[in-house]
Amino acid sequence: MKRLGFSLSLLLLASLAGAQKTTLTIESWRNDDLKVWRDSIIPAFQKAHPNIQVVFAPSAPAEYNAVLDAKLKAGTAGDLITCRPFDKSLDLYKAKQVISLNGLKGLNNFDPVAKAAWSTDDGKTTFCVPMASVIHGFIYNKALFRELGLSVPKTEAAFLSTLAKIKANGKYAPLVMGTKDQWEAATVGYQNIGPTAWDGEKGRKGLISGTAQYNKGGFLQAFTSLASWKPYLPNGYQALAYPDAQNLFAQGRGVIYPAGSWDIGTFRQMNPKLEMGAFAPYSINGKKCVIDDHPDIGMGINAASKNQEAAKTFLNWVASDAFATLYANALPGFFPLANVKYTVKDPVAQEFLKWRTQCAKSFRSSYQILSRNANPNNENDLWNVSAQLLNGSMTPKAAADLVQKNLGSWYAPQKGK
Known part of the structure; x- marks a missing residue:
C-alpha cells in the first residue's frame, strides 16, 4: 500500500508539473518553413523556456488570410498570429483581434522604419514584432x-x-x-x-x-x-x-x-x-x-488568447540575437529586423546584409x-x-x-x- 501511495504521489506530481506547462500555437502562411520551425527554432526556444511548448501550425500561403479570418471569428485561432506587412495586419488591430505590444521590452530592438509595417499610421502603436525583411x-x-x-x-x-x-x-x-x-x-x-x-x-x-x-x-x-x-x-x-x-x-x-x-x-x-x-x-x-x-513578416498576439504572458515571452525571444541568428541562417535572404548582432553564413546573404551599414534604408x-x-x-x-x-x-x-x-x-x- 505504501508503494502504491508513493507511486500515486509521483503521478500526481508529474501531472501537476505537466499542468504548469503552457502550449502556444502559431498561425502562419509560411508552410515552407515548417521544418525550420519544428527542427531548429522551436527547440531552441523551448530549451531556454522549458515550461512553454510551441506548435507551429501553418496554412497554405494563398489560403492564409481566409483561414485566419475564419478562425478568429470562430475563436479557434492560435495564440500567436504571423503578420503580413501593412494594411492586412492593421485591419486585425483595428478589429481588436491582435493586441497592442507597446511596452514589450523586445520592441526596443527595432527602429521606426522596421516597425512601420506593423504600426498605426501615426506610428504610436505597434501590434506585431517585426521578424524579417527582404x-x-x-x-x-x-x-x-x-x-x-x-x-x-x-x-x-x-x-x-x-x-x-x-x-x-x-x-x-x-x-x-x-x-x-x-x-x-x-x-x-x-x-x-x-x-x-x-x-x-x-x-x-x-x-x-x-x-x-x-x-x-x-x-x-x-x-x-x-x-x-x-x-x-x-x-x-x-x-x-x-x-x-x-x-x-x-x-x-x-x-x-x-x-x-x-x-x-x-x-x-x-x-x-x-x-x-x-x-x-x-x-x-x-x-x-x-x-x-522591405518588411516581410512579423508576429502578434491573438487578443482572445488565454496565454498572453507566455506569448509575450516568446515575442521577446523573437526580438533577440538568438532568434536572429537561427532565422537568418535557416532562411538565407530573409533578414531579421532587430538591431542585434548576428552572423550569416551564406556569403551572398552576408553581402546583402552588409548594405544595411553602407546605405540608408527605406521600403x-x-x-x-x-x-x-x-x-x-x-x-x-x-x-x-x-x-x-x-x-x-x-x-x-x-x-x-x-x-x-x-x-x-x-x-x-x-x-x-
Whole structure:
C-alpha cells in the first residue's frame, strides 16, 4: 500500500508539473518553413523556456488570410498570429483581434522604419514584432564577370557601361528579367533603384504627405533610369515569366539578375554550383545608395488568447540575437529586423546584409497607405507602367504622369498635384 501511495504521489506530481506547462500555437502562411520551425527554432526556444511548448501550425500561403479570418471569428485561432506587412495586419488591430505590444521590452530592438509595417499610421502603436525583411539589389554570375573582365558597378554610368560590354560580347543576356508577370519590373526594377533616386524615406514619406509626386524629382528619375535597362534585357523578354528568368540565370545564360534577397535560397537549390555575387543599387546622380529593406513578416498576439504572458515571452525571444541568428541562417535572404548582432553564413546573404551599414534604408513606396484604394491601386499601377516602360510602349514621363494622376484621383494629399 505504501508503494502504491508513493507511486500515486509521483503521478500526481508529474501531472501537476505537466499542468504548469503552457502550449502556444502559431498561425502562419509560411508552410515552407515548417521544418525550420519544428527542427531548429522551436527547440531552441523551448530549451531556454522549458515550461512553454510551441506548435507551429501553418496554412497554405494563398489560403492564409481566409483561414485566419475564419478562425478568429470562430475563436479557434492560435495564440500567436504571423503578420503580413501593412494594411492586412492593421485591419486585425483595428478589429481588436491582435493586441497592442507597446511596452514589450523586445520592441526596443527595432527602429521606426522596421516597425512601420506593423504600426498605426501615426506610428504610436505597434501590434506585431517585426521578424524579417527582404532586401533588393543585384545578383551576378561571378564566373562570367571574370570571363568578361568586368568589375562591380557602383554608379549608373558604370552599370550601363557594364551591360553594354556584356551585350557587345554577344554570348550572354546582360540583364535577366522579363515583363510578362509585370510585378518584377516594378519590384526588382523601379523599387530596387528608386529609393536612391528619391532619397529613401524623405521621398516615400513625401508621397504620403503630398510634398512629393511620382512625376517629379527622384520618382520621375527612377522611371527614366529604369527605361535605360530596355536594350539589355534577354531576347523575347516580353514573354519571359519570373520562373523563366530564374532558370535562365541559374543555367548561366545571363550575367546580372535584378533581385530580391529571397532569390538566394532558390538559386542555391536550382544550381548549387552557381558562383554568385551581389551588389547594391547603384548611385544615381551622385546620390548615396538607399536600399529597399522591405518588411516581410512579423508576429502578434491573438487578443482572445488565454496565454498572453507566455506569448509575450516568446515575442521577446523573437526580438533577440538568438532568434536572429537561427532565422537568418535557416532562411538565407530573409533578414531579421532587430538591431542585434548576428552572423550569416551564406556569403551572398552576408553581402546583402552588409548594405544595411553602407546605405540608408527605406521600403517600397506604394506599400504604406497609398495602395488602400482598390481601383486605381498604386501598387498595381506601378506594375503596369513599369512593364509598359520596359516594353517600349510608354515613356518615363507618361508612366509617371499616369501613376500620379491615378493616385491623385482618390488620395486627398495628392489631389490636384
